[in-house]
Amino acid sequence: MSAARSWVPVPEGSPFPVQNLPYGVFSPPGGAPRVGVAIGDRVLDASAVWAGTPLGADLATGSLNRFLRRGRGEWAYVRRRLTDLLTGDGQRRLVEANLHPLDRVTLHLPFEVADYVDFYASEAHATNLGRVFRPDGEALLPNWRRLPVGYHGRAGTVVVSGTPVRRPAGQRLGPDGEPFLGPTGRLDIEAEVGFVVGAPSRPGEPVATGAFADHVFGAVLVNDWSARDIQAWEYQPLGPFLGKSFATSVSPWVVPLEALEHARVPVPPQDPAPLPYLEEKEPWGLDLQLEVRLNGAVVSRPPFRTTYWSPAQMLAHMTVNGASLRTGDLYASGTVSGPSADERGSLIELTWNGRDPLRLPDGSERAFLADGDTVAITADAPGADGIRIGFGDVSGTVLP
Amino acid sequence: MSAARSWVPVPEGSPFPVQNLPYGVFSPPGGAPRVGVAIGDRVLDASAVWAGTPLGADLATGSLNRFLRRGRGEWAYVRRRLTDLLTGDGQRRLVEANLHPLDRVTLHLPFEVADYVDFYASEAHATNLGRVFRPDGEALLPNWRRLPVGYHGRAGTVVVSGTPVRRPAGQRLGPDGEPFLGPTGRLDIEAEVGFVVGAPSRPGEPVATGAFADHVFGAVLVNDWSARDIQAWEYQPLGPFLGKSFATSVSPWVVPLEALEHARVPVPPQDPAPLPYLEEKEPWGLDLQLEVRLNGAVVSRPPFRTTYWSPAQMLAHMTVNGASLRTGDLYASGTVSGPSADERGSLIELTWNGRDPLRLPDGSERAFLADGDTVAITADAPGADGIRIGFGDVSGTVLP
Numbered sequence: 001m002s003a004a005r006s007w008v009p010v011p012e013g014s015p016f017p018v019q020n021l022p023y024g025v026f027s028p029p030g031g032a033p034r035v036g037v038a039i040g041d042r043v044l045d046a047s048a049v050w051a052g053t054p055l056g057a058d059l060a061t062g063s064l065n066r067f068l069r070r071g072r073g074e075w076a077y078v079r080r081r082l083t084d085l086l087t088g089d090g091q092r093r094l095v096e097a098n099l100h101p102l103d104r105v106t107l108h109l110p111f112e113v114a115d116y117v118d119f120y121a122s123e124a125h126a127t128n129l130g131r132v133f134r135p136d137g138e139a140l141l142p143n144w145r146r147l148p149v150g151y152h153g154r155a156g157t158v159v160v161s162g163t164p165v166r167r168p169a170g171q172r173l174g175p176d177g178e179p180f181l182g183p184t185g186r187l188d189i190e191a192e193v194g195f196v197v198g199a200p201s202r203p204g205e206p207v208a209t210g211a212f213a214d215h216v217f218g219a220v221l222v223n224d225w226s227a228r229d230i231q232a233w234e235y236q237p238l239g240p241f242l243g244k245s246f247a248t249s250v251s252p253w254v255v256p257l258e259a260l261e262h263a264r265v266p267v268p269p270q271d272p273a274p275l276p277y278l279e280e281k282e283p284w285g286l287d288l289q290l291e292v293r294l295n296g297a298v299v300s301r302p303p304f305r306t307t308y309w310s311p312a313q314m315l316a317h318m319t320v321n322g323a324s325l326r327t328g329d330l331y332a333s334g335t336v337s338g339p340s341a342d343e344r345g346s347l348i349e350l351t352w353n354g355r356d357p358l359r360l361p362d363g364s365e366r367a368f369l370a371d372g373d374t375v376a377i378t379a380d381a382p383g384a385d386g387i388r389i390g391f392g393d394v395s396g397t398v399l400p
Numbered sequence: 401m402s403a404a405r406s407w408v409p410v411p412e413g414s415p416f417p418v419q420n421l422p423y424g425v426f427s428p429p430g431g432a433p434r435v436g437v438a439i440g441d442r443v444l445d446a447s448a449v450w451a452g453t454p455l456g457a458d459l460a461t462g463s464l465n466r467f468l469r470r471g472r473g474e475w476a477y478v479r480r481r482l483t484d485l486l487t488g489d490g491q492r493r494l495v496e497a498n499l500h501p502l503d504r505v506t507l508h509l510p511f512e513v514a515d516y517v518d519f520y521a522s523e524a525h526a527t528n529l530g531r532v533f534r535p536d537g538e539a540l541l542p543n544w545r546r547l548p549v550g551y552h553g554r555a556g557t558v559v560v561s562g563t564p565v566r567r568p569a570g571q572r573l574g575p576d577g578e579p580f581l582g583p584t585g586r587l588d589i590e591a592e593v594g595f596v597v598g599a600p601s602r603p604g605e606p607v608a609t610g611a612f613a614d615h616v617f618g619a620v621l622v623n624d625w626s627a628r629d630i631q632a633w634e635y636q637p638l639g640p641f642l643g644k645s646f647a648t649s650v651s652p653w654v655v656p657l658e659a660l661e662h663a664r665v666p667v668p669p670q671d672p673a674p675l676p677y678l679e680e681k682e683p684w685g686l687d688l689q690l691e692v693r694l695n696g697a698v699v700s701r702p703p704f705r706t707t708y709w710s711p712a713q714m715l716a717h718m719t720v721n722g723a724s725l726r727t728g729d730l731y732a733s734g735t736v737s738g739p740s741a742d743e744r745g746s747l748i749e750l751t752w753n754g755r756d757p758l759r760l761p762d763g764s765e766r767a768f769l770a771d772g773d774t775v776a777i778t779a780d781a782p783g784a785d786g787i788r789i790g791f792g793d794v795s796g797t798v799l800p
Contacts, residue, residue: 153552
């Protein structure tokens with residue numbers, strides 16, 4: 001079977017073939033924000049396709065939330081209809097009139113973030129951090145293989161890719177053992193995959209692993225910027241706070257789960273066996289290949305398929321106590337690191353807490369980020385018809 | 401000087417004299433939610449007072465957020481005008497037509513919660529928990545006197561007083577050292593005071609202690625329900641998560657900072673001296689006297705004035721890394737406990753982790769909460785004219 005093709009030209013290597021159709025929010029020059037779908041190097045104004053209908057009104061807003069709230073049946077219908085429009089000739093004039101060149105539009109934060117949760121689901125990452133911080137103890141704490149460890153982050157400082165990140169100040173310990181206030185000296189990244197909740201759940205009703213795709217609409221790339229020195233001083237006993245809360249960047253495109261159907265893989269073997277509420281009936285591991293670039297140079301290729309807990313298991317755990325989901329909830333995997341040294345998703349791992357600085361192509365070295373550095377994370381996945389499904393990128397530049 | 405009085409009758413001992421005027425959201429029978437102000441045993445429909453104006457439109461909604469976003473000048477104007485209407489005779493007919501008996505209206509969550517942060521600011525509480533959990537170590541960790549320790553909680557499960565709280569299930573360790581899933585056996589309360597952000601701040605711009613009242617509109621009572629066994633198993637190394645995220649109750653009335661002017665006191669002596677960004681130019685400790693009732697019986701009287709860090713210091717710390725504030729942000733003090741055994745704001749402290757159960761007037765004992773138990777927390781404060789300013793209460797009943 002040959003790959004389905006759109007009559008909209010899709011350049012070789014584009015992350016956005018017609019098998020992808022990720023959703024975002026864009027403004028054309030002089031226009032208001034609205035929902036669009038990326039195809040090749042264009043964006044299709046989805047609000048215009050349904051102009052005059054209630055769905056069109058929900059798409060003619062500055063966030064995906066009203067569309068997300070419509071639920072799985074509607075997500076499938078819209079995707080199917082857009083696929084038909086972009087592969088068939090029937091309404092080519094309508095579509096062409098509403099295609100905008102991607103390089104001419106402004107991309108916005110694609111959804112209003114309700115609650116933001118960050119997990120810690122990569123075994124290699126948790127092991128690396130355990131070794132760095134507790135060299136004399138067990139690398140993994142006793143609960144780690146029993147449940148997806150996670151915590152709540154700050155939803156109000158989630159920003160869209162491209163937003164500059166100001167180096168945060170904070171309290172940390174000086175070499176004399178006295179705390180002082182100053183800009184972080186250990187600004188780091190965390191390459192993560194985030195999951196966007198569309199359909200809410202009711203208070204008191206856990207969401208089973210099998211209901212994952214009824215609630216989660218799609219995935220984004222996340223860079224969970226981290227100030228390691230602030231984090232180290234503040235985090236006992238209640239966890240990370242200001243070391244993380246200054247900024248979390250997400251990609252402008254939300255890739256729907258439907259586009260990731262061919263990327264589904266079983267999670268790695270889980271031993272001990274998870275409790276029944278964490279068992280997966282069908283696999284929701286995802287074969288996403290991430291790539292981290294620092295000032296253009298690839299510094300890491302974290303494989304998401306090595307993540308110990310699947311996003312369906314994270315969701316089941318997050319709701320097992322009856323905590324309800326809201327449209328716009330974002331939960332991220334935690335740093336994605338593979339077992340190899342060149343698959344680590346944070347600088348604290350790549351440089352082993354600064355001991356082994358990275359050497360960049362320009363000859364400079366980095367233990368942690370310098371002012372002016374730009375970090376860009378991309379990912380792609382196997383899609384239908386042997387096509388690669390891309391996420392675009394999440395990038396940010398450090399301001400002093 | 402005699403106390404200002406309203407012509408609306410205020411019963412002896414009412415928490416809501418005209419010196420208070422707390423804001424909430426209510427529905428009259430058959431009517432839509434709108435903003436109201438409590439006076440005696442009535443609620444004045446504030447949206448009707450400004451009907452036909454943009455302010456009236458902002459008050460004719462199901463949350464305080466649009467009013468809160470207007471900022472400090474507008475908060476002062478509305479309070480002044482309501483005080484005039486309720487103490488003077490000029491527009492008595494307008495006011496009377498829009499007074500509703502409190503026992504006939506439905507009270508709603510007063511504001512849409514943006515981010516929810518929980519601090520750990522009571523020295524007695526942090527010391528008690530340190531003694532319970534680390535009997536052989538220092539009760540307070542080294543960072544505790546240097547910065548207000550805090551973490552993010554789940555905004556989507558903040559509920560209004562009166563909402564029943566279902567006993568959460570979760571993963572915890574059994575006596576055999578194996579984890580299992582089951583309803584918590586150690587359901588607890590945390591009596592706290594919460595602060596509601598009205599005016600947002602800009603990303604990258606810390607909010608100084610002196611700007612506290614420019615951003616924070618007022619205070620609520622908070623019960624941060626906690627499942628201690630779930631929390632104990634999950635919280636290393638990233639802090640509390642499911643042990644807290646199932647429900648957090650807040651009082652329906654937001655008491656404006658202006659009503660608490662006479663409750664302001666210096667915080668207890670802070671040694672070592674806080675870093676300059678945490679210094680208070682003017683005192684924002686608050687002399688609030690809390691009272692915790694379990695099934696009607698008073699079990700504790702936590703004094704908020706003993707809290708080590710003031711809410712202005714918490715705000716300055718929370719934003720020192722440039723994290724921005726949004727309208728509707730809620731941050732709570734953490735459990736309020738005084739130095740005496742009968743001033744502890746949680747059962748884990750009152751019963752010393754279950755070792756010394758409470759005996760209730762009906763002869764029953766409680767180490768932690770039983771199904772059907774009702775917890776109600778109230779507070780009052782010195783107000784203008786020697787009057788007491790009340791918070792009403794935050795209450796909830798445990799469902800199996």
